Amino acid sequence: MKSFEYTITDPVGIHARPAGLLVKEIKNFAGNAVTIVKGDKSVNALKLMALMQMGIKQGDTITVQVEGPNEDSVAAAIENFLKANL
Amino acid sequence: MIIIQGKGVSAGVAGGPLYFYRRAENTLRRYEPEDREAEWERFKAAQAKAVEQLGDLAEKARIEAGDDAAMLFETHQMMCEDLDLEEAVESFIKESGINAEAAVADACAMQAEAFAAMDDDYFRARAADVKDISGRLVGILAGVVQGGIDSDVPVILASDDLAPSETIQLDKSKILGFVTSGGSGSSHTAILARTMGIPAIIGVGEQLKEEYEGRPVIADGSIGNVVVDPDEETAAKLMKKREEILKRQEMLKALKGQPNVTKDGQSIRIYCNIGNPEDVPPVLENDGGGIGLFRSEFLYLNCDDFPTEDYQFEAYKKVLSDMGGKEVVIRTMDIGADKQIGYFDLPKEENPALGNRALRICLNRPEIFHTQLRALFRASAYGRLSIMFPMVTSVWEVREAKAACEQVKKELTEEGTPFSDEVDLGIMIETPAAAVISDRLAKEVDFFSIGTNDLTQYTLACDRQNNNLGRFFNAHHPAVLRLIKLVAENAHKNGIWCGICGELGADLELTETFLSMGLDELSVSPRAVLPLRQKVRETEVAACRERLMGELMGDRTED
Numbered sequence: 001m002k003s004f005e006y007t008i009t010d011p012v013g014i015h016a017r018p019a020g021l022l023v024k025e026i027k028n029f030a031g032n033a034v035t036i037v038k039g040d041k042s043v044n045a046l047k048l049m050a051l052m053q054m055g056i057k058q059g060d061t062i063t064v065q066v067e068g069p070n071e072d073s074v075a076a077a078i079e080n081f082l083k084a085n086l
Numbered sequence: 087m088i089i090i091q092g093k094g095v096s097a098g099v100a101g102g103p104l105y106f107y108r109r110a111e112n113t114l115r116r117y118e119p120e121d122r123e124a125e126w127e128r129f130k131a132a133q134a135k136a137v138e139q140l141g142d143l144a145e146k147a148r149i150e151a152g153d154d155a156a157m158l159f160e161t162h163q164m165m166c167e168d169l170d171l172e173e174a175v176e177s178f179i180k181e182s183g184i185n186a187e188a189a190v191a192d193a194c195a196m197q198a199e200a201f202a203a204m205d206d207d208y209f210r211a212r213a214a215d216v217k218d219i220s221g222r223l224v225g226i227l228a229g230v231v232q233g234g235i236d237s238d239v240p241v242i243l244a245s246d247d248l249a250p251s252e253t254i255q256l257d258k259s260k261i262l263g264f265v266t267s268g269g270s271g272s273s274h275t276a277i278l279a280r281t282m283g284i285p286a287i288i289g290v291g292e293q294l295k296e297e298y299e300g301r302p303v304i305a306d307g308s309i310g311n312v313v314v315d316p317d318e319e320t321a322a323k324l325m326k327k328r329e330e331i332l333k334r335q336e337m338l339k340a341l342k343g344q345p346n347v348t349k350d351g352q353s354i355r356i357y358c359n360i361g362n363p364e365d366v367p368p369v370l371e372n373d374g375g376g377i378g379l380f381r382s383e384f385l386y387l388n389c390d391d392f393p394t395e396d397y398q399f400e401a402y403k404k405v406l407s408d409m410g411g412k413e414v415v416i417r418t419m420d421i422g423a424d425k426q427i428g429y430f431d432l433p434k435e436e437n438p439a440l441g442n443r444a445l446r447i448c449l450n451r452p453e454i455f456h457t458q459l460r461a462l463f464r465a466s467a468y469g470r471l472s473i474m475f476p477m478v479t480s481v482w483e484v485r486e487a488k489a490a491c492e493q494v495k496k497e498l499t500e501e502g503t504p505f506s507d508e509v510d511l512g513i514m515i516e517t518p519a520a521a522v523i524s525d526r527l528a529k530e531v532d533f534f535s536i537g538t539n540d541l542t543q544y545t546l547a548c549d550r551q552n553n554n555l556g557r558f559f560n561a562h563h564p565a566v567l568r569l570i571k572l573v574a575e576n577a578h579k580n581g582i583w584c585g586i587c588g589e590l591g592a593d594l595e596l597t598e599t600f601l602s603m604g605l606d607e608l609s610v611s612p613r614a615v616l617p618l619r620q621k622v623r624e625t626e627v628a629a630c631r632e633r634l635m636g637e638l639m640g641d642r643t644e645d
Contacts, residue, residue, distance in 0.1 A: 011391075012208050013206070013208075015208055015209075016158075016161045016212060016215065017157050017161065019161075020157065020160060020161040020164050021157075023164055024160075024164070044169070046169060047168060047169050047170050048161075048164045048165060048168050049165060049168045049170060049171065049197050049200075049201075049216070050168075050170055052201070052209060052212060053200050053201065053204065053209070055204050055205070055206060055209055057206070
């Protein structure tokens with residue numbers, strides 16, 4: 001498993017648009033499970049509404065866990081995505 | 087015969103049967119189906135259908151309003167396929183044994199509640215998105231009529247008010263007019279009606295009764311009334327009015343593609359005033375030659391916080407690319423005076439019209455100006471952009487604004503971000519000071535556009551929002567007209583163009599005067615383009631110039 005931490009800079013947090021884009025992004029990596037962890041809550045990153053209901057805000061640090069055959073490259077891609085959109 | 091009185095927000099007369107807009111929620115049925123597996127399959131089919139519909143809507147929105155608008159529908163698409171939602175529906179159908187409609191409604195209600203319970207306004211508002219997809223899925227399952235209109239013939243559509251997602255999917259070929267119990271002049275229904283050129287009457291409240299469904303009505307948008315079961319005489323009278331309006335519109339349509347040239351060969355550009363990227367289709371529909379005034383402050387008024395550079399960039403880019411290379415004059419934000427915004431946090435002023443507004447705010451708070459200029463120059467790569475600064479009184483202000491533009495261009499060059507090298511810079515002439523020193527200002531800029539509403543208010547010392555000033559507020563006052571003449575002359579002496587973007591531009595009583603002054607451009611609301619073109623084409627400048635200018639400049643005493 002590959003994991004990294006990221007602190008949200010978007011003023012609205014993980015709102016509908018980037019959450020949607022994130023789900024879209026992750027769908028490109030079939031076979032890899034992506035989990036978003038914040039505090040004691042975690043969610044399968046493919047579950048759009050559950051992800052939004054985590055209420056992740058600006059300044060929150062999340063942990064992204066990737067498990068699967070290309071976890072290194074998938075983690076790197078997701079990190080780039082977060083930097084560009086959130 | 088019953089007469090319903092409301093507020094007309096889109097002119098025109100139309101007659102047809104009255105039908106109420108059908109929302110899916112009204113038709114939710116709850117029962118226990120015999121075959122649970124088949125019920126689950128029915129849900130899967132409806133889900134696929136919803137995803138397909140939303141995909142189509144996203145594409146439509148992308149064409150009509152850009153990527154951001156499309157993303158809304160794409161997010162809904164993903165919500166329809168949400169794994170938690172799907173699991174909940176599956177368990178309701180297969181384990182609790184209820185029908186698919188009820189299962190969807192219950193599962194969505196759970197999700198909506200979860201959003202509604204969040205401690206952040208933004209996320210709480212997402213409950214509405216879940217309800218929207220719930221309505222869509224239930225609608226498909228229950229076989230609700232596509233587009234919400236249950237009629238084979240075109241109708242006068244009645245509703246409370248329509249949401250954006252509802253107006254975008256209406257079958258427009260089936261709508262002759264709108265009647266709404268709620269709504270406002272700037273609601274989506276009103277905007278859609280004006281764009282379609284059909285009557286809309288809003289705010290009729292409880293006068294609109296379900297029992298009128300299917301009965302013949304005539305809607306008259308010009309006076310804001312709807313006649314239910316009109317008698318023969320009324321119907322004949324209104325239909326005659328309709329014929330006349332249509333005939334006039336048809337005649338004006340023949341002017342599309344025709345030049346704005348007077349009988350003796352003088353031409354003038356007729357451009358349009360807009361406030362949003364969504365206002366572009368009517369400009370093209372009415373054959374506007376360009377955008378003479380894009381009031382960028384509406385982007386600020388639509389936001390709860392300062393609009394970001396990217397948000398502004400997308401809006402400007404959309405207008406520029408939709409206008410396909412025609413000139414687009416974007417006015418930097420004109421906040422202050424009658425347009426106050428909370429997040430600007432401006433100190434309260436005794437005299438806001440004479441206070442910190444427009445360019446003054448921009449020069450005092452360069453970070454706000456800088457964001458807008460960056461967005462504008464980035465967008466300049468996508469069309470023919472001109473930038474215009476409002477509320478100028480001195481030459482130094484213009485120089486400072488130009489320096490801010492140079493700074494932005496330098497940054498963009500260093501970043502390697504593309505922008506156009508041919509962005510014209512102009513100013514609004516709306517203060518007497520600017521008009522009087524327009525000879526000097528003309529040496530600083532590429533064009534002038536006269537804002538007649540403010541020029542009148544400042545020249546005549548008359549508050550334009552004070553309804554008690556009536557006859558004192560006279561935009562035809564010779565002082566105002568002489569200033570316009572002076573500005574045009576100073577512009578031409580210095581080889582730059584001069585136009586009008588205030589209400590006066592569309593005033594057909596002054597068209598001959600403006601042509602006589604040699605104005606180069608008039609910017610008006612889209613629906614005023616063709617009537618103005620007609621007036622221009624009927625005018626012979628040589629026949630009226632001497633008389634009009636003599637009257638304006640001569641020593642008469644009666645004004």
